[in-house]
Amino acid sequence: MTDGLPMPVPAEGLPARVRIHEVGARDGLQNEKTVVPTEVKAEFIHRLAGAGLTTIEATSFVHPKWVPQLADAESLFPQLADLADGVDLPVLVPNDRGLARAMELGARRIAVFGSATETFAKANLNRTVDESLAMFEPVVARARAAGVHVRGYLSMCFGDPWEGAVPVAQVVAVARRLRDLGCDELSLGDTIGVATPGHVRALLTGLGEAGVPTDSLGVHFHDTYGQALSNTLAALQHGVTTVDASAGGLGGCPYAKSATGNLATEDLVWMLEGLGIETGVDLGRLTATSVWMAGQLGRPSPSRTVRALSHQEQ
Ligand code: HMG
Ligand code: MG
Numbered sequence: 001m002t003d004g005l006p007m008p009v010p011a012e013g014l015p016a017r018v019r020i021h022e023v024g025a026r027d028g029l030q031n032e033k034t035v036v037p038t039e040v041k042a043e044f045i046h047r048l049a050g051a052g053l054t055t056i057e058a059t060s061f062v063h064p065k066w067v068p069q070l071a072d073a074e075s076l077f078p079q080l081a082d083l084a085d086g087v088d089l090p091v092l093v094p095n096d097r098g099l100a101r102a103m104e105l106g107a108r109r110i111a112v113f114g115s116a117t118e119t120f121a122k123a124n125l126n127r128t129v130d131e132s133l134a135m136f137e138p139v140v141a142r143a144r145a146a147g148v149h150v151r152g153y154l155s156m157c158f159g160d161p162w163e164g165a166v167p168v169a170q171v172v173a174v175a176r177r178l179r180d181l182g183c184d185e186l187s188l189g190d191t192i193g194v195a196t197p198g199h200v201r202a203l204l205t206g207l208g209e210a211g212v213p214t215d216s217l218g219v220h221f222h223d224t225y226g227q228a229l230s231n232t233l234a235a236l237q238h239g240v241t242t243v244d245a246s247a248g249g250l251g252g253c254p255y256a257k258s259a260t261g262n263l264a265t266e267d268l269v270w271m272l273e274g275l276g277i278e279t280g281v282d283l284g285r286l287t288a289t290s291v292w293m294a295g296q297l298g299r300p301s302p303s304r305t306v307r308a309l310s311h312q313e314q
Contacts, residue, residue, distance in 0.1 A: 005273050020055065021055045021245070024248065025059065026057040029044075041059075044247075049083050050285060050289075056083075059091055073101070077089075078105060088149075091110055111153055114132055114152060115129060116155065117160040133174075151186070153186075154186055172207055193222035193224025200234040204240070222262055229268065243268060246263070247286060248265075248291075266309070
């Protein structure tokens, strides 16, 4: 190991490059008990971009009462205008109202967010699965007609805190419907972090058999049981090249009991660097960003890599 990086030792059957979809500013901060000031969010996102991340989910245009932590989307998004040339800044949009708010500010990438289970659809969107897909339909159509890229999140792909294990066929069915709406990519959410690598392979195989192309998929693992990196490796071995992660391991979902932080971006970058896979991310700058953010939040980062590289000085 030199300069805070592992020695690269490539392994067979893995992609040459991985696109990291950074979700710390959205999935991370939506779950904070206190509302982080808008200037701190803007600085966080600028620092993430400075560390080389090129897809940074910025915020959500949801109902401000449902997610008060992100109620400042209108004042935050314009503060990121200087990044727009080199960095994609997707935002979450559940419905027409959210799309109108995002388009008004010139957002070029949006994400709708569906659920594989009825219980979470109801808890998160106040809709059944059918009703939420009906709500997304005009959103996806309008966005695409305006040349806006659409990601479709699919939550509870492995387990649900109310319904237990979620059958692969059930997830595949909703994934197909999100694709049929016109989503450009799908992100498979392990919202409560219960997946294990065999289950990841089984779902990716099921999706492939149902005609969902692997290159249109991203994976979104929460790290509740410490499985997020193993699950990521299983997905990479299956051909997935887009991985969601959150700087410092921030995260969770306010409407899913027992959801903890996402896979930490630093832990992901450490593994990818070790495998000789390109990410374009400067791990030192990223770690410094998470240490700074931990200072803003008043508690240490749960990321093992952040702790190791910062010698626990947080
Ligand atoms: P609802 O209460 O059913 O809303 O919420 P409604 O459609 O009945 O509208 C009621 C009022 O809200 C209306 O105002 C609307 O205009 C207003 P009124 O006419 O009464 O004055 N309204 C809005 N205002 C601002 N922006 C909007 C908006 N929409 C309606 N976009 C709704 C339905 C979808 C809005 C609500 O359930 C909601 O905002 N949910 C968001 C929940 C959320 O953000 N969860 C976290 C993100 S998902 C996640 O974290 C999982 C993920 O990370 C993947 C994984 O880990 O699995 C992505
Ligand atoms: Mg999430």
